[in-house]
Ligand SMILES: Cc1cc2nc3c(=O)[nH]c(=O)nc-3n(C[C@H](O)[C@H](O)[C@H](O)COP(=O)(O)OP(=O)(O)OC[C@H]3O[C@@H](n4cnc5c(N)ncnc54)[C@H](O)[C@@H]3O)c2cc1C
């Protein structure tokens with residue numbers, strides 16, 4: 001009998017197992033994959049994601065093999081903003097959400113999952129969690145409406161049964177736990193992006209760059225093995241045509257969004273792997289918990305990659321749920337109190353506002369005149385650029401940036417005008433042309 | 441090839457992309473070509489296999505003979521492969537109406553000021569078509585605790601009325617109506633001009649004295665609206681090189697006044713007096729020559745809370761800053777003898793500048809600015825713009841406010857406020873008992889938190905036909921993501937009415953949450 005069985009051993013699962021084991025609980029964590037291995041993700045970690053790793057004592061191990069930076073350049077239709085997530089806002093984030101702001105770092109990094117997840121699983125084992133890889137859960141054991149354990153098997157092995165006081169579903173977007181319990185989906189937003197990416201050597205552009213033009217975007221971020229993660233994305237409505245010629249359209253999208261980057265990739269880059277892609281990123285929530293079970297990470301709330309936040313959110317869930325479960329396992333709170341505490345944080349107003357922010361961005365509509373003017377107004381106002389980046393990354397609440405008095409003040413404080421930016425010439429025509437599917 | 445420790449992982453550059461492979465598997469599945477399915481699956485990347493863990497990548501051959509399983513796998517693969525919106529169509533009007541915010545339209549494109557408003561109008565029309573436009577409803581008769589209204593599509597409704605700003609129910613009070621009728625007889629409906637010329641009457645002088653008495657300050661100036669008072673006071677006093685510290689959530693007339701007066705505006709965290717102290721110290725460290733105006737509401741109009749004015753006023757004095765407090769909502773409706781938040785904090789007569797609006801409790805348009813300085817009064821009259829260059833309050837309005845002030849100060853005022861607070865407590869208790877979140881403190885404003893705009897807009901749509909009139913506030917009144925119903929209670933509300941309304945509102949919120957299939961609650965973080 002374990003205190004907790006965690007299904008899934010990646011960002012959300014290994015972390016939850018690690019934190020529970022460190023608090024002295026008996027934990028079994030299983031995963032059908034073995035490690036090191038990759039999983040679909042472009043694996044960007046914002047500074048709060050890095051801070052979680054630092055809080056858990058794992059950041060140095062990651063940084064030993066992964067390049068990290070603090071400033072990021074965001075270019076929207078030629079309007080460039082460079083900034084970083086402010087430390088004060090990171091401290092505020094951790095104080096507000098976790099009541100403790102230790103371990104804050106301001107850097108971000110792109111960590112291959114084969115690197116990161118291996119470190120997490122290793123740390124969980126070192127903390128005393130029992131780790132079984134290559135182990136697939138086939139059934140949940142349900143008694144009197146309560147989940148009390150799992151049945152599963154290792155590759156080629158016998159079906160074994162394990163029991164625990166709680167089963168944590170950390171098994172991703174396509175969660176087995178959710179399927180087994182026939183859980184519904186809430187807050188669905190079907191429109192999302194298609195994303196295609198690969199790994200390139202041969203150039204080093206320094207900090208991360210995010211570019212957007214019309215309905216398409218691309219990102220170049222330095223990652224492990226001296227490579228760059230080069231990603232393009234666009235509205236899933238265009239995916240069928242994109243798929244007609246993936247390598248050709250990948251380059252075409254880069255050239256369209258940022259001719260400079262397209263040129264670098266074409267002339268200096270060597271592609272080291274196949275191109276990966278998916279368009280299965282529509283957003284939804286699932287019920288968070290029920291008798292004998294609780295969900296974390298993508299299993300409880302999946303959303304589009306366009307703000308690169310899922311892993312950081314998985315870490316956040318791991319901290320929140322392990323604190324809640326610890327109180328219950330110790331007898332300091334009832335399971336209902338513990339789960340309500342977790343649920344309040346995860347289904348809050350701020351979380352709803354951010355869910356909407358991501359889903360709306362994921363529709364990849366061409367930026368409106370208003371939105372581009374806001375980017376112009378931000379230029380030269382470093383404090384507000386940084387706050388905007390922090391808002392985009394879900395460090396600062398959406399409601400604090402997108403507030404009337406703030407937006408009016410930003411407008412009044414603008415140092416540049418649209419005259420300085422070519423996208424505003426013939427704006428109506430340019431916008432119309434952006435509606436054309438580039439790959440049709 | 442990538443190298444990692446002792447493991448060497450070989451990755452074929454020319455392997456096909458997973459989407460192509462899944463396409464082939466799906467086609468093969470239609471032909472029941474299990475051999476091709478199985479062979480193709482071996483080429484699917486580790487990335488996708490570890491992600492799409494519900495697909496039996498290694499066991500596709502075993503689907504032969506199990507049609508249900510095969511159909512399930514085909515459905516799951518199709519879901520990964522086809523854009524989700526094709527399976528899940530949405531009403532484009534409703535999507536547009538619910539997903540946009542007014543700020544999306546603040547900086548329109550184009551050189552023609554007339555045509556560039558079209559984009560915004562398109563959104564307004566989508567909101568109207570989906571009956572989620574909460575603005576511009578009209579009354580069909582005098583409102584009291586119940587009102588009959590028409591929305592801007594011409595649809596009628598009758599309901600328990602939390603939309604009137606008439607906290608002491610003066611609109612139907614005989615003495616108030618009598619005062620209006622008398623002024624009408626004595627002076628006629630017109631004010632003859634600007635108060636700087638001949639716009640005021642004897643009643644105006646009387647009113648200034650009575651208001652001064654109420655807030656404990658000797659020098660009062662009247663304005664045609666509360667908005668004009670706030671805007672006029674700020675722009676009248678503050679110059680380009682001065683500074684303004686303003687609560688982030690202070691009323692629009694003060695925010696706009698601040699923007700018009702100077703670029704040196706700091707919006708401090710709501711109610712945070714320590715933040716004010718920090719900002720003041722910072723400003724005074726480099727600038728001892730210019731003025732600083734600190735601006736706050738008394739009772740905040742969509743949050744129902746108020747600052748610690750005692751400390752705030754002291755901190756201002758310590759830094760040679762001037763405090764302005766807007767008591768539009770609390771004066772008359774709460775506090776000892778109707779003295780509002782100032783009276784509750786024992787500050788009558790000791791705040792630098794007090795402004796208010798008559799539109800909430802005093803049953804009329806209009807506003808005022810009060811202080812202990814005759815010089816400040818003359819200065820604001822001259823430079824406030826909205827006092828000098830706007831026609832004075834009409835004699836009828838002035839008389840109504842004069843009579844309202846008398847009742848507020850009388851024993852009857854205490855009775856009305858007691859009744860008002862009985863209704864407030866009934867409403868808050870019932871809402872809270874039903875698991876909803878009332879923000880702030882018991883006061884005539886009961887903000888019922890919703891959060892998400894979509895939820896608020898659909899709840900508002902449902903409420904319209906269910907017998908409660910409540911105003912839904914969203915951006916730009918509140919920050920995005922923290923929309924709410926603002927319920928304004930009146931002395932005339934019976935406690936049973938308040939409880940009935942709470943029940944109906946709860947039902948509308950629950951139904952719209954089910955309609956949107958939303959799992960979000962309204963806890964703040
Ligand atoms: C295209 C794309 C790009 C992305 N880019 C980023 C990014 O840049 N930054 C970011 O932060 N996030 C990104 N994300 C999101 C991020 O990848 C996910 O949020 C994150 O992987 C979720 O972690 P998790 O631990 O909850 O689930 P997963 O990483 O999906 O792990 C679930 C684990 O559960 C195991 N499992 C499932 N079923 C069973 C079973 N029955 N028995 C045993 N084990 C089982 C699986 O084998 C798997 O290892 C991206 C997502 C996509 C689709």
Ligand SMILES: Cc1ncc(COP(=O)(O)O)c(C=O)c1O
Pocket residue numbers: 665666667668670691693737741766768769797798799805806807
């Ligand atoms: C706090 C506050 N100040 C000022 C005003 C403006 O008052 P009026 O409506 O009388 O112009 C209002 C009302 O909208 C308010 O709520």
